[in-house]
Amino acid sequence: xxxxxxxxxxxxxxxxxxxxxxxxxxxxxxxxxxxxxxxxxxxxxxxxxxxxxxxxxxxxxxxxxxxxxxxxxxxxxxxxxxxxxxxxxxxxxxxxxxxxxxxxxxxxxxxxxxxxxxxxxxxxxxxxxxxxxxxxxxxxxxxxxxxxxxxxxxxxxxxxxxxxxxxxxxxxxxxxxxxxxxxxxxxxxxxxxxxxxxxxxxxxxxxxxxxxxxxxxxxxxxxxxxxxxxxxxxxxxxxxxxxxxxxx
Numbered sequence: 001x002x003x004x005x006x007x008x009x010x011x012x013x014x015x016x017x018x019x020x021x022x023x024x025x026x027x028x029x030x031x032x033x034x035x036x037x038x039x040x041x042x043x044x045x046x047x048x049x050x051x052x053x054x055x056x057x058x059x060x061x062x063x064x065x066x067x068x069x070x071x072x073x074x075x076x077x078x079x080x081x082x083x084x085x086x087x088x089x090x091x092x093x094x095x096x097x098x099x100x101x102x103x104x105x106x107x108x109x110x111x112x113x114x115x116x117x118x119x120x121x122x123x124x125x126x127x128x129x130x131x132x133x134x135x136x137x138x139x140x141x142x143x144x145x146x147x148x149x150x151x152x153x154x155x156x157x158x159x160x161x162x163x164x165x166x167x168x169x170x171x172x173x174x175x176x177x178x179x180x181x182x183x184x185x186x187x188x189x190x191x192x193x194x195x196x197x198x199x200x201x202x203x204x205x206x207x208x209x210x211x212x213x214x215x216x217x218x219x220x221x222x223x224x225x226x227x228x229x230x231x232x233x234x235x236x237x238x239x240x241x242x243x244x245x246x247x248x
Contacts, residue, residue, distance in 0.1 A: 066090065066091050066092075066145065067088055067089065067090065067091060067097065067144050067145055067146050068088070068089055068090075068091045068094075068146060068148050068149070068150060068240065069086050069087065069088055069089075069141055069144075069146045069148070069149050069150070070086070070087040070089065070149070070150045070151065070172075070226045070227075070229050070230040070233065071084065071085065071086055071087075071149055071150075071151050071157055071161075071164075071226060072084070072085045072151065072152070072157065072222045072223070072225040072226040072229060073085075073156075073157050073160055073161065073222055074112065074114055074118070074220060074221070074222045075112060075160065076107050076108065076110040076111060076112040076115075077110055077111055077112055077113075078107075078110055079160075080104075080107045080110070080160075081104060081107065081130070081160050081161065082103065082104050082107040082108040082110070082112055082115075082118065083101070083102065083103045083104065083108065083118055083221075083222040083223075084101075084102050084104075084133065084137065084161070084222055085099070085100075085101050085102075085221070085222030085223025085224065085225060085226035085227075086099060086100045086101075086137065086140065086141075086223070086226060087099045087223070087226040087227045087229075087230045088144055088146065089230050089233075089234075091148070091240055092239070093234075094230060094233050094234035095234070096227060096230060098144070099223055099226065099227060100126070100137075100140055100223070101123065101124060101125045101126065101222065101223035102125070102126045102127075102128070102133040102136065102137065103118060103119075103125050103126070103127045103128075103133075104128070104129065104130045104133055105127055105128065105129060107130065108127075113220075114220035114221070117219055117220055117221045118221065120221055120224075123221070123223065123224075134161070134163040134164075137163075137164070138163065138164070141164075141167065146167070147167060147168055148167065148168045148169075148170065148240065149164065149167045149168065149169050149170070150169075150170045150171075150172050150229070150230075150233060150243070151169070151170075151171065151172065151229065152171070152172045152173050152176070152203055152229045152232070153171065153173050154169050154170060154171040154172070154173075154246075154248055155171065155248060158248060168247065169247070169248040170240075170243040170246045170247050170248070171246045171248060172229055172232055172233050172236075172246070173201065173206075173246075174245065174246035175236055175238060175242065175243065175245075175246055176201065176206045176232055176236060177196050177197050177201035177206070178194070178195045178196050178197075179191055179195040179196075179197075180195045181236060181238060181242070182206070182209070182210075182236060184209040184210045184235075185197060185209060186209075203218050203225070203228065203229060203232070204216060204217060204218055206232060207228065207231070207232060210232060210235040210236070211235070
């Protein structure tokens with residue numbers, strides 16, 4: 001298994017990925033990682049190490065509120081966001097805690113490939129302008145102490161949601177598409193030397209591999225898909241520390 005650094009450098013040096021919907025494509029993006037080492041000749045006592053470790057945990061807890069968000073968007077014929085779905089989850093168990101769904105007007109009126117499932121019976125929705133929706137989204141995330149957002153092919157969603165650029169973003173697909181991180185990928189499927197599947201690493205085929213449900217199909221409703229993408233992250237079984245190699 002490659003280390004996270006090797007995997008990150010591999011992505012940085014040329015791997016490309018595609019959106020779960022065939023018409024949307026984007027190149028992966030990676031941030032460089034720097035390693036630092038202590039040069040102090042003074043040996044710490046075990047008590048000092050314990051104090052530092054406790055301080056570090058307290059610092060991380062204050063930065064991250066124990067809740068993450070998975071976000072999905074749907075776009076209209078003009079490639080404008082017409083809906084956004086948010087699934088909140090516990091950052092350790094990845095279990096769903098809450099969800100919220102916004103529909104943008106007038107963008108939704110333009111229509112899009114999946115307009116037929118924008119409004120669904122029994123699914124709570126908030127219909128408003130994009131400005132009002134994004135203010136609501138940011139307040140919703142901050143009130144739940146969310147600082148980290150996950151998405152499947154997150155580069156696409158972040159690129160369409162500049163209002164959320166202040167949050168930390170991570171790409172579920174960067175783990176789901178690689179044998180190093182997805183044990184459900186069988187040896188029979190062709191992979192690149194990097195470990196990435198050559199084809200078939202959108203939401204539908206990955207969910208089918210992870211669940212064994214060969215009839216699974218995406219709904220292409222933003223909030224329902226966000227919940228499904230959270231399920232993928234949960235089934236992959238990795239903690240948030242592993243997602244550092246999938247940070248945008």
